[in-house]
Each structure stands twice: as C-alpha cells, then as structure tokens.
Amino acid sequence: MNDLLEQVLGEKIDELKNKKLFRELTVLQSAQGPHVTINGRDVINLASNNYLGLATHPKIIDAAVRATKELGVGSGAVRTIAGTLQIHQELEEKLARFKQTEAALVFQSGFTCNMGVIEPLLSPEDVIISDELNHASIIDGIRLSKAARRIYPHSDMDALEKHLQECAGYRLRLIVTDGVFSMDGDIARLPEITELAEKYNAAVMVDDAHASGVLGRRGRGSVDHFNLHGRVDIQVGTLSKAIGVLGGYIAGSRKLINCLIHRGRPFLFSTSHPPGVTAANIAALEVMQEENLQEKLWENAAYFKKGLKQLGFNTGQSETPITPVIIGDGARAMAFSDALLEEGVFCTGIGYPTVPEDKSRVRTIVTAAHTREDLEQALEAFARVKEKLQV
Numbered sequence: 158m159n160d161l162l163e164q165v166l167g168e169k170i171d172e173l174k175n176k177k178l179f180r181e182l183t184v185l186q187s188a189q190g191p192h193v194t195i196n197g198r199d200v201i202n203l204a205s206n207n208y209l210g211l212a213t214h215p216k217i218i219d220a221a222v223r224a225t226k227e228l229g230v231g232s233g234a235v236r237t238i239a240g241t242l243q244i245h246q247e248l249e250e251k252l253a254r255f256k257q258t259e260a261a262l263v264f265q266s267g268f269t270c271n272m273g274v275i276e277p278l279l280s281p282e283d284v285i286i287s288d289e290l291n292h293a294s295i296i297d298g299i300r301l302s303k304a305a306r307r308i309y310p311h312s313d314m315d316a317l318e319k320h321l322q323e324c325a326g327y328r329l330r331l332i333v334t335d336g337v338f339s340m341d342g343d344i345a346r347l348p349e350i351t352e353l354a355e356k357y358n359a360a361v362m363v364d365d366a367h368a369s370g371v372l373g374r375r376g377r378g379s380v381d382h383f384n385l386h387g388r389v390d391i392q393v394g395t396l397s398k399a400i401g402v403l404g405g406y407i408a409g410s411r412k413l414i415n416c417l418i419h420r421g422r423p424f425l426f427s428t429s430h431p432p433g434v435t436a437a438n439i440a441a442l443e444v445m446q447e448e449n450l451q452e453k454l455w456e457n458a459a460y461f462k463k464g465l466k467q468l469g470f471n472t473g474q475s476e477t478p479i480t481p482v483i484i485g486d487g488a489r490a491m492a493f494s495d496a497l498l499e500e501g502v503f504c505t506g507i508g509y510p511t512v513p514e515d516k517s518r519v520r521t522i523v524t525a526a527h528t529r530e531d532l533e534q535a536l537e538a539f540a541r542v543k544e545k546l547q548v
Contacts, residue, residue, distance in 0.1 A: 176488065176508075177488035177492075178488070178491065178508050178509070180491070180506075183195060183503070183505075188212070189202075189205055189207050189213065190202065190210065190212070190213055191210065191526040191527045191528070191531055192531070193503060195498070195503060198501070199501075200498065200502060201501060201502045201503065201527075201531050201534060201535050203502060203503060203504040203521040203522060203523065204505050204521075204522065205522060205524065206367075206397070206398035206399070207398070207399075207524055207526075208398060208399035208454055208478060208525065209376070209401065209524065209525050210401075210450070210525050210526030211399070211400060211401030211402075211441050211444060211445075211450075212402075214401065214440075214441070214444055216440050216443075216444055217401065217402070217437045217440045217441050217444060218437075219440075220436040220439065221433040221434070221436055223436065224244065224433045224436030224437075225431070225433035227432070228244065228432035229431075230431055230432075230433070231431050232428060232430065232431060232432065233428070235424075235426060235427060235428055235429065236418075236425075237418070237424075237425060240428060240429040242429070242432060244432055244435045244436060244439070245263065245429060245430070245435055247439060248263060248435050248439050249261045249262060251442055252394075252442070253408060255377060255442055256378065256380070256381075256394070256408040257377070257381070257386050258392065258409055259409070259410050259411045259414075260408070260409070260410065260411045260413070261408040261409075261414065262407050262414045262418065262424065263396070263404055263406045263430065263435075263438075264404065264405045264406065264407065264421070264423055264424055264427075265404060265405070265423060265427045266395075266397065266403070267294065267364075267366045267394070267395035267396075267397065267404075267405035268293075268294040268297075268405070269294075269405065269423035269424075270364075270393045270394075270395075270405040270406065270407050270423075271292070271294035271297070271298040271364060271393060272294060272301065272422075273298075273421035273422055273424055274298065274362070274391060274393065274421065275295075275298040275299055275301065275304075275331075275333070275362075276298065277416065277417065277420035277421055277422070278331075278413075278416065279302050279303070279304035280304060280328075281303045281305070282328040282329075283327055283329040283330070283331065284304055284305040284306065284307060284324045284327040284329075284330050284331070285302065285304050285305070285331050286306075286307045286308075286309060286317065286320045286324065286330060286331065286333070286359070287299060287306065287307070287308055287309070287333045287334070288308075288309060288312065288333070288334045288335065289308050289309065289310055289311050290311045290338050290340070290341070291333060291334065291335050291338075291364070292335055292339055292364060292366065295333055295364060299333070305324075305327065307320045307323075307324060311338075312343070312345065312346050314346060314349050314353065317350065317353055318353055321353060321354075321357040325357070329359075330358075330359035330360070331360045331361075331362060332353075332354055332359055333362045333363075333364070334347070334350060334362075334364070335363070335364050335367070336363045336364060336365040336367070336368035336372065336378060337366075337367035337371065337372065337379065337477050337479065339367050339479065340479075340507065340511065340512050340518075341473050341475060341479070342367075342473070342475030342478070342479030342480055342481065343473075343474040343475060343476050343477070344379065344382075344476050344477065345379060347363060347379050347380070347382075347385060347389070348385065351383075351385055351388045351389065355388070360391070361388070361391070362389075362390060362391035362392075363379055363380065363389055363391070363393070364393040365379055365380075365392060365394045366393070366394065366395040366398060366405075367398065367479060368382070369394040369395055369396075369398065370399020370400055370451075371399055371451065371454065371477060371478065375445050375446050375449075375451065376399060378392065378394060390409060390410070390413070391407065391408075391409050391413065392407070392409060393406070393407055394406050394407075394408065400438060400441045400445075401437075402434055402437045402438045403430070403434050403438075404430055404434065404438060450525045454478055454523075454524060454525040457478070457524070457525065457527050457529075457532060458477065458478035458480070458523050460529070460532055461480065461523045461535070461536070464532070464533075464536040465480060465482060465521075465536070465539065468540055468543060469543070470483075470539070470543070478522055478524070479520065479521075480520075480522070481507075481518040481519070481521070482518055482519045482520075482521060483517075483518045484506075484517055484518055484519065484548060485515055485516070485517060486515075487508030487514060487517040489546070489548070490506040490507065490508055490517035490518055490519055491506040491508065492546060493506060493546060494506030494519050496542040496546060497519065497538055497542050500538035500541055500542060501538060502535045502538040504521045504522075505519070506518070506519050507519070507520050521535075
C-alpha cells in the first residue's frame with residue numbers, strides 16, 4: 158500500500174470522526190419493511206425509500222422468481238450487443254404508457270440516468286440552469302457536460318427567469334430540477350418552471366426519483382401531479398424507491414430515447430438488468446395500478462407530520478412523506494438518530510455535505526406499510542429522545 162495514500166485517507170477519516178460524522182454501515186438482518194431487524198432487535202423502520210411497501214410484495218417476488226427460472230440470473234451483455242431481452246422492451250413500453258410519453262429507456266440506476274442523459278445532449282454552445290438543491294447525481298451529470306452552467310437559489314423563480322434572460326445567446330437552455338427534493342421533501346414549482354421555459358423557449362428536465370410512485374395518479378409523478386403532460390421534455394424516474402426494485406428510467410420523445418441509446422454512456426457500457434429484476438419492475442407497475450397504495454401512504458404521512466409538529470419539531474418545508482426533523486448541529490443530529498435507535502426507531506442522521514452544516518437533521522420517511530400503531534410508537538420515541546437530549 159502507498160504510504161502517502163494511506164496518510165491522506167486517514168486524515169479524511171479523522172476529520173469525520175472529529176466532527177462526530179463518521180458512521181459505520183447499518184446492517185439489516187431482515188427483509189426491507191415497516192419493521193426491520195438490526196443487531197438482533199426489531200425496530201420501526203423510518204429510513205427506507207420503500208414508500209409503497211412493494212419490496213416484499215408477493216406478486217412482485219413471484220414475478221422475479223419465475224423470470225429467473227425461465228431466463229437465468231443475468232442478461233450476459235450490454236443492451237447494444239446481446240443484452241436486450243424481450244422482457245426489457247416490455248418494461249420500457251409499459252413505462253412509456255405509464256408516463257404518457259412516446260418512449261422510455263431503462264438505466265441501471267437513477268443515478269446513472271442523470272449521469273447519462275445530460276452529457277450526450279448538450280454542447281459548449283448550450284447552458285444548463287439548475288436548482289441549487291438538486292440531487293448529487295444531477296450535479297455530477299452537469300459536471301460531465303461541456304455546456305455552460307448556471308445555478309439558481311432553491312425554487313426562486315425570479316432568479317430562474319433572470320438566468321434565462323441572461324443566457325439568451327446560447328443555442329439550448331435546459332432547466333433541470335428535482336420533482337421532490339430528497340432532503341427537505343418539498344415539491345418543485347413545476348408549473349411556473351414550465352411557463353418560464355415556454356416563455357423563453359427553454360427545455361425542461363425533471364428528476365422524479367422521490368415523486369415516482371408518490372405524486373400523480375397511481376404514482377405517475379410530478380408531471381402528472383400538475384397535469385403538465387407534453388410540456389416537460391425529459392422525465393427521469395427511479396425503480397428502486399417507491400417501485401421497490403432496482404434501476405432508473407428516462408421518459409420522453411422517441412428522438413430523445415434514440416439519441417440516448419447511441420450516446421448515453423452508462424447505457425452503452427453497463428450490462429443490462431437481470432431478467433428477475435426486470436420482471437419484478439413490470440409486476441410492481443401493475444400492482445401500483447391495481448392497488449391504491451398512495452392513499453394509505455399520504456394518510457400515514459399526514460398523521461406523522463402532524464404529530465412531529467405537535468411535539469415542537471422543525472420539519473422545514475416538507476410537503477411529502479419525506480419529513481426532516483431539523484436538529485441543526487451535525488453531531489447532535491447523529492446523537493439524536495442513535496438515541497432513537499435505542500428507543501426502537503431507525504431513521505438516519507444526515508449532516509454536511511449532504512445538507513448545510515447548520516441544517517443537519519434526522520430524515521424520516523413513512524410508508525404505506527406502516528400501521529397507525531407503528532407511527533404512534535415512533536412519535537412516543539421522538540418525544541422521549543427530545544426530552545432526553547434537550548433538543
């Protein structure tokens with residue numbers, strides 16, 4: 158091992174430890190659900206993105222098992238060589254109908270979608286205009302692009318319009334926003350963004366990672382939530398959160414998808430999803446249409462959010478099942494998370510650089526699978542920890 162490298166790595170780890178931000182991975186000893194087993198204890202799970210409880214749905218598990226038995230455990234190649242199975246096309250056709258777009262393309266993850274969609278579409282004569290609180294995958298996707306970039310303060314429409322005016326000389330202006338912001342749980346001002354885009358002849362891209370399965374009819378996302386079909390050019394979604402499985406997708410025009418098939422590097426250079434994963438995603442989309450899971454999700458979210466506010470917690474601007482409990486100091490947020498786990502509630506502390514240092518928090522996500530008793534017990538635990546730590 159290189160001594161200098163080991164020294165640099167040690168310094169980085171020591172810095173995290175000094176700030177009390179160094180964390181070991183939490184190991185779950187059970188399936189992903191409203192309750193999980195950690196260190197041999199059953200605890201209420203408020204940390205998962207499994208919004209609809211689909212990760213353990215019997216129909217979805219059965220679909221994965223059947224496809225694995227029929228088609229094997231792996232696809233054997235990238236999509237452009239020998240890795241496109243009929244089942245892959247079936248999933249993409251189903252996604253396009255679900256999102257009401259001409260076509261869709263599945264990537265290995267939501268992160269790789271954003272890494273793969275921005276870079277091939279834009280050139281130095283173009284500009285990207287991005288919300289300052291967009292997800293890290295969008296930020297990294299922008300970094301890969303040779304286009305110019307502008308950042309506007311979070312959901313500040315006046316600032317966005319000013320950037321559009323100042324960037325009039327560029328060939329293409331692309332506005333990029335999360336549909337639901339993952340740390341604060343607020344919803345993008347998509348109708349206003351779309352209106353500004355149309356006023357200045359700009360394109361719009363929305364990342365619906367935390368809106369897929371949550372917003373819109375049967376979870377169709379933020380575009381459906383605001384009835385903006387045909388007015389948003391690029392929709393990114395995930396298959397690993399509310400859908401309950403794995404992967405990401407891009408939905409839009411046929412020209413967009415054809416371009417990405419030939420130029421999207423994560424798509425071109427990654428082996429396609431195993432048949433079992435693909436079949437599970439298809440089954441999950443079917444379950445979402447058959448069962449009204451969103452209603453229970455939102456009912457639980459409203460109940461828990463109200464309870465936290467009654468306890469005096471700062472939940473920020475959350476409008477969705479993502480409800481942050483903002484503590485402030487990073488070390489105190491981590492201590493709060495640890496104390497909650499001792500009380501039988503698992504939700505993670507989040508600090509810098511994921512959020513600003515003075516807005517460290519414990520992020521909670523309730524799901525459709527939680528019972529009212531689960532939520533009441535969790536609120537009681539929050540009350541005890543609040544008193545114990547004098548937050």
